[in-house]
Amino acid sequence: MQITEIYKSLQGESTFAGLPCVFVRLTGCNLRCAWCDSEYTFTGGRRMASDDIFREVVRLSPEGGLVEITGGEPLLQEREVVPFMQRLLGAGYTVLIETSGERPLVHVPESVVKIVDVKCPHSGEADTFDLQNLQALLPRDEVKFVISDRTDYEFARDFVTRHGLANKVNAVLFSPAFRKDANGTRDASHCLIDPQDLAEWMLADGVPARLGLQMHKFIWDPAMKGV
Numbered sequence: 400m401q402i403t404e405i406y407k408s409l410q411g412e413s414t415f416a417g418l419p420c421v422f423v424r425l426t427g428c429n430l431r432c433a434w435c436d437s438e439y440t441f442t443g444g445r446r447m448a449s450d451d452i453f454r455e456v457v458r459l460s461p462e463g464g465l466v467e468i469t470g471g472e473p474l475l476q477e478r479e480v481v482p483f484m485q486r487l488l489g490a491g492y493t494v495l496i497e498t499s500g501e502r503p504l505v506h507v508p509e510s511v512v513k514i515v516d517v518k519c520p521h522s523g524e525a526d527t528f529d530l531q532n533l534q535a536l537l538p539r540d541e542v543k544f545v546i547s548d549r550t551d552y553e554f555a556r557d558f559v560t561r562h563g564l565a566n567k568v569n570a571v572l573f574s575p576a577f578r579k580d581a582n583g584t585r586d587a588s589h590c591l592i593d594p595q596d597l598a599e600w601m602l603a604d605g606v607p608a609r610l611g612l613q614m615h616k617f618i619w620d621p622a623m624k625g626v
């Protein structure tokens with residue numbers, strides 16, 4: 400697989416937020432979200448054999464625990480990443496995959512937790528989510544919306560309602576978008592939308608979702624990579 404980085408940190412998002420996690424970040428993405436903080440994954444990386452990646456995961460987390468397969472868009476390397484996730488599951492790891500849902504999800508092993516990042520209008524990549532993937536969502540999965548303004552919020556709220564997402568998956572997550580040039584201070588001033596506004600809209604509308612802040616951007620400098 401083409402790999403940008405492998406590292407251990409705290410999981411910053413999802414219902415697993417705050418837990419130690421090994422991140423396997425694959426190179427390459429077919430989208431170009433306006434607020435992307437992972438542009439360094441678009442090119443480069445290094446070719447690594449599955450055995451070497453597995454050894455590195457075990458070295459970083461010999462005790463087991465969480466492994467997140469992310470990118471970029473990891474399912475661009477589906478042919479190799481699917482057997483790799485099966486191997487991790489077989490070794491007792493809890494495996495998460497973060498994907499945009501633009502690629503088919505049907506081949507992701509059922510025991511893997513899919514964290515699907517449905518793109519909102521101001522990402523610049525709206526309507527890239529493949530609606531057929533709604534059939535592949537399982538009760539352990541999570542669906543995330545990164546929100547930068549009221550239009551994005553209304554899109555997310557209506558998508559959740561229209562597709563009954565709250566009854567389909569373990570969690571629906573609404574997360575304020577971060578400025579991609581954020582650095583220095585570790586506070587909400589870098590969010591493109593004030594988390595307080597988002598929280599109040601969610602409460603007013605009774606949205607069956609949880610507000611998620613990208614925890615790692617409040618712990619470390621938001622410009623830091625590998626955390």
Ligand code: SF4
Binds near residue numbers: 438440
């Ligand atoms: S899908 Fe993820 S990695 Fe790709 S451009 Fe969007 S935010 Fe960046």
